[in-house]
Amino acid sequence: MSYCVNIKRMNEILKELQKEYKIYAPVRFEKRGRYSDTDLIRYAEINSIEDVVYDEKSDFSPKEVIYPITQRLFYFTEDEYMESKVDDKKILILARPCDINGFRRLDTIFLKNGGTEDIYYKRLREKVKFILMECKKGGWDSCFCVSMGSNKTDDYSLAIRFDSDNILVEIKDNEFTGLFANEKEVEFTPEFVTSNPTKVNIPEIDSYELLKKIYDLDMWKSYNSRCISCGACTAVCITCSCFTTLDVTYTENGKVGERRRVQASCMHEDFTTMAGGLSFRKTAGERMRFRTLHKIYDYKLRFKDEHMCVGCGRCDERCPELISFPATINRLYDEVEKLKKAETIKKDIRQTASIEEVK
Numbered sequence: 248m249s250y251c252v253n254i255k256r257m258n259e260i261l262k263e264l265q266k267e268y269k270i271y272a273p274v275r276f277e278k279r280g281r282y283s284d285t286d287l288i289r290y291a292e293i294n295s296i297e298d299v300v301y302d303e304k305s306d307f308s309p310k311e312v313i314y315p316i317t318q319r320l321f322y323f324t325e326d327e328y329m330e331s332k333v334d335d336k337k338i339l340i341l342a343r344p345c346d347i348n349g350f351r352r353l354d355t356i357f358l359k360n361g362g363t364e365d366i367y368y369k370r371l372r373e374k375v376k377f378i379l380m381e382c383k384k385g386g387w388d389s390c391f392c393v394s395m396g397s398n399k400t401d402d403y404s405l406a407i408r409f410d411s412d413n414i415l416v417e418i419k420d421n422e423f424t425g426l427f428a429n430e431k432e433v434e435f436t437p438e439f440v441t442s443n444p445t446k447v448n449i450p451e452i453d454s455y456e457l458l459k460k461i462y463d464l465d466m467w468k469s470y471n472s473r474c475i476s477c478g479a480c481t482a483v484c485i486t487c488s489c490f491t492t493l494d495v496t497y498t499e500n501g502k503v504g505e506r507r508r509v510q511a512s513c514m515h516e517d518f519t520t521m522a523g524g525l526s527f528r529k530t531a532g533e534r535m536r537f538r539t540l541h542k543i544y545d546y547k548l549r550f551k552d553e554h555m556c557v558g559c560g561r562c563d564e565r566c567p568e569l570i571s572f573p574a575t576i577n578r579l580y581d582e583v584e585k586l587k588k589a590e591t592i593k594k595d596i597r598q599t600a601s602i603e604e605v606k
């Protein structure tokens with residue numbers, strides 16, 4: 248069922264929902280942007296529908312609602328520990344299709360990877376329902392969700408379209424039907440983006456030999472001087488999930504305190520540094536190679552259904568060095584095609600040589 252709801256009534260419905268839910272959406276923070284006099288758009292709790300920024304892409308993803316940048320996990324003393332508490336309320340997140348698809352990737356990493364569920368992720372994730380924000384105009388310049396197959400989703404409880412004075416709402420989850428009982432019924436199902444200005448070709452890496460050659464490509468070296476290893480790209484990514492843990496102690500002997508989960512980045516210089524100073528990815532280029540292959544090769548190899556990257560394009564917009572992730576993927580595609588072509592030529596030469604030998 249779908250309804251047309253005016254702004255005033257929608258705010259009354261939100262108030263009703265707030266009795267049970269915390270409601271999160273992209274919100275504008277004035278003058279908090281990266282450059283002077285620019286705004287920041289990031290996820291925060293809303294109190295009215297006018298708080299929602301629906302016509303601009305958020306700088307940060309909604310992952311922070313359930314996977315915060317820093318999160319208290321538990322408290323400890325010398326001989327016991329106590330789990331941190333979470334709010335009793337359930338969670339509603341207004342999100343675009345790419346981000347809802349991104350949450351599925353996070354679920355895979357936190358709940359299905361290695362046979363152990365991350366309880367701190369799970370206890371928040373179980374509370375979440377999505378309100379799909381329709382996104383149909385082709386997205387923004389940096390979006391490439393269509394290439395990544397993440398432009399559509401049916402994983403939502405409500406879907407909304409923002410109109411000038413009204414909100415169109417589709418209800419898929421019976422829990423919410425009663426709230427809209429007196430509203431005007433209309434025909435509405437959300438439309439999805441079917442083409443983006445930015446497109447990527449994902450290289451098909453079908454052998455370990457090819458992977459080894461990709462590992463040694465010169466293209467990675469070009470990032471050594473350009474990428475400053477700031478990790479901004481991973482901070483905004485809906486599918487990046489690396490973290491470290493940090494003990495904050497309350498006493499001088501360090502035996503009473505709290506443990507926090509803090510987001511980390513594979514693009515940081517010290518990410519793979521181990522005791523004794525051993526490091527697996529010393530250069531920015533090596534780290535870019537790891538990130539790129541993780542997003543468009545090895546996640547899918549391991550979990551089968553889909554690539555990790557959903558093509559939201561936030562990493563592009565956030566990079567202070569203007570490094571484009573779709574351009575990196577396309578560059579890798581071209582390099583892989585060249586490697587495959589060279590291999591075919593070599594095979595042909597070998598075949599011709601063996602025919603000559605038979606003669």
Ligand code: SF4
Pocket residue numbers: 480483484485486487542555556557558559560561562563572
């Ligand atoms: S890698 Fe970039 S485009 Fe892909 S999901 Fe992450 S932020 Fe979005």
Ligand code: SF4
Pocket residue numbers: 473474475476477478479480481514565566567568569570
């Ligand atoms: S945001 Fe740009 S400069 Fe910073 S780590 Fe990512 S690719 Fe490198």
